Amino acid sequence: ELKVEQNPLFLSMQEGKNYTIYCNYSTTSDRLYWYRQDPGKSLESLFVLLSNGAVKQEGRLMASLDTKARLSTLHITAAVHDLSATYFCAVDNNNDMRFGAGTRLTVKP
Amino acid sequence: DAEITQSPRHKITETGRQVTLACHQTWNHNNMFWYRQDLGHGLRLIHYSYGVQDTNKGEVSDGYSVSRSNTEDLPLTLESAASSQTSVYFCASSPTSGSYNEQFFGPGTRLTVL
Numbered sequence: 001e002l003k004v005e006q007n008p009l010f011l012s013m014q015e016g017k018n019y020t021i022y023c024n025y026s027t028t029s030d031r032l033y034w035y036r037q038d039p040g041k042s043l044e045s046l047f048v049l050l051s052n053g054a055v056k057q058e059g060r061l062m063a064s065l066d067t068k069a070r071l072s073t074l075h076i077t078a079a080v081h082d083l084s085a086t087y088f089c090a091v092d093n094n095n096d097m098r099f100g101a102g103t104r105l106t107v108k109p
Numbered sequence: 110d111a112e113i114t115q116s117p118r119h120k121i122t123e124t125g126r127q128v129t130l131a132c133h134q135t136w137n138h139n140n141m142f143w144y145r146q147d148l149g150h151g152l153r154l155i156h157y158s159y160g161v162q163d164t165n166k167g168e169v170s171d172g173y174s175v176s177r178s179n180t181e182d183l184p185l186t187l188e189s190a191a192s193s194q195t196s197v198y199f200c201a202s203s204p205t206s207g208s209y210n211e212q213f214f215g216p217g218t219r220l221t222v223l
């Protein structure tokens with residue numbers, strides 16, 4: 001059974017700092033997605049990673065995928081308050097999408 | 110603009126009642142999904158459909174059913190609502206299965222079962 005683990009589950013960081021969120025998964029897959037969710041809102045797609053070694057960047061966020069290690073990372077550079085949200089990774093196992101529990105990020109001034 | 114909508118956005122019901130949550134998408138996507146979101150569990154897949162007349166069980170399908178009579182709609186029915194089904198429900202859709210299956214999510218329905 002496919003399991004997806006994110007860590008940390010809670011992350012409080014100061015503006016300007018860097019940090020990485022980790023997403024480990026238990027079975028072979030080369031399709032991984034990162035989503036953002038603001039409180040009370042729906043999920044917004046951030047990145048789609050479709051192959052080993054894929055790296056995508058958007059603003060202060062960069063996501064990467066290592067299918068051999070079954071690991072994806074979401075790196076935050078020079079955090080700003082607007083990045084405060086919950087971030088989910090999801091692994092696609094033939095349309096059976098499994099989500100991590102989410103990382104609630106709070107960026108403090 | 111194409112979109113995905115859910116109704117109602119909020120629903121309060123009583124234990125034992127039948128409840129149906131609607132999901133409608135205008136992207137003409139073949140794939141549609143229902144998830145529930147509970148604190149500490151992320152999103153868990155309830156049912157999904159690859160096209161008209163196709164339905165499949167997901168990770169947490171007990172107590173739920175879906176039907177797909179057209180491309181645009183995938184209603185989710187709780188046959189006999191239970192308090193454990195209090196949750197936020199999200200519908201999603203994606204294009205025909207292939208190498209790229211990004212899912213697009215609806216705004217969610219908050220269901221409370223008393």
